[in-house]
Amino acid sequence: MSKDKDVLLEFSMSPFDKGESLSAYVSRSLEIIDKSGIDYKLNPMGTVLEGSFEEVMKVVADCFNKMKSDCNRITLSIKMDYRKGATGRLKKKIQSIENKLGKELNK
Amino acid sequence: MSKDKDVLLEFSMSPFDKGESLSAYVSRSLEIIDKSGIDYKLNPMGTVLEGSFEEVMKVVADCFNKMKSDCNRITLSIKMDYRKGATGRLKKKIQSIENKLGKELNK
Amino acid sequence: MSKDKDVLLEFSMSPFDKGESLSAYVSRSLEIIDKSGIDYKLNPMGTVLEGSFEEVMKVVADCFNKMKSDCNRITLSIKMDYRKGATGRLKKKIQSIENKLGKELNK
């Protein structure tokens, strides 16, 4: 991993042609993410990656290429937040809000 | 709150006209969410709400109306996952993936 | 329709449990949108609505309630751009970019 951690990228990716239960396919992506060594946090609607633009996009591409191997139609949604010189935001963004409110939030 | 919890909705909302530091505005939304009594989980890229379609959309509208009171330009992004008859997915979706992989993930 | 047109909202909504061909379900949403009288523009990845926050959210809710009537799992993604006092942006946003570049773009 590079030292550049100025990008937070959340993504979710699912096939349309495998019926309504998606966890088998999401699990394969999480296996790839977890093994990649990238900093990440899973939430109920997606996974947030932290790293350089190239690093996080590489992980998304790896997950896509895996899913593409046996799925005919795939939807991918990505939301990215770049901040120059930022680091550690996987934790700091939530802490900053809790500090401002002076209380702990559900997370 | 209704007993209907078939919707998970993740959203993030930020002003464009207040400079690059956004946590003051995000905090106000979290205050509204936290006080609403809705089930939620904050992550570094958004907040996931669980409830009926009407309930979660009401919370988003409340946050929007607050932000609109002193912001000139606002971006809002929403991703929703409806599943008929589902409940407790704020926890269950992650557990289901961990069970499939047989290990704990970062969350 | 109200005179308030300060919101542009793009959305796309699809079932996961109906296989990879989605146009039958998307068509039903477009029928609802077209009949609603709201200003809109369809593109290959979604539909952009223009109106007040309440108006555009009402159309999205109508489409959701229709889809929910016979689909078990639905994904909905929304991106909204609010600008105070704005109007006519369904056309103006593209024109503004073309004016800046001094040429016509594909649209």
Add this chain to the structure above:
Amino acid sequence: MSKDKDVLLEFSMSPFDKGESLSAYVSRSLEIIDKSGIDYKLNPMGTVLEGSFEEVMKVVADCFNKMKSDCNRITLSIKMDYRKGATGRLKKKIQSIENKLGKELNK
């Protein structure tokens, strides 16, 4: 350009630290897109690219690297639709809906 056109990718990218008028920055991205030779369509909320996964992601990266050169905080949102063997969907997806409804829609 490759012959692979199985991916439609819509994206929008904006700085948070440049005030509420964003068209100067969006125009620079459109200049890059237009010159890249990729098939695309601009709409009021984003730009839809058509090509292979690698091609469309390359254009997004080029736009990001340009914006990063003088913006401190950037939000990027992407929605992608992959369909095996598909081609020409920049036009066909809309036509398919119009055919189903038997009328022309606003586009």
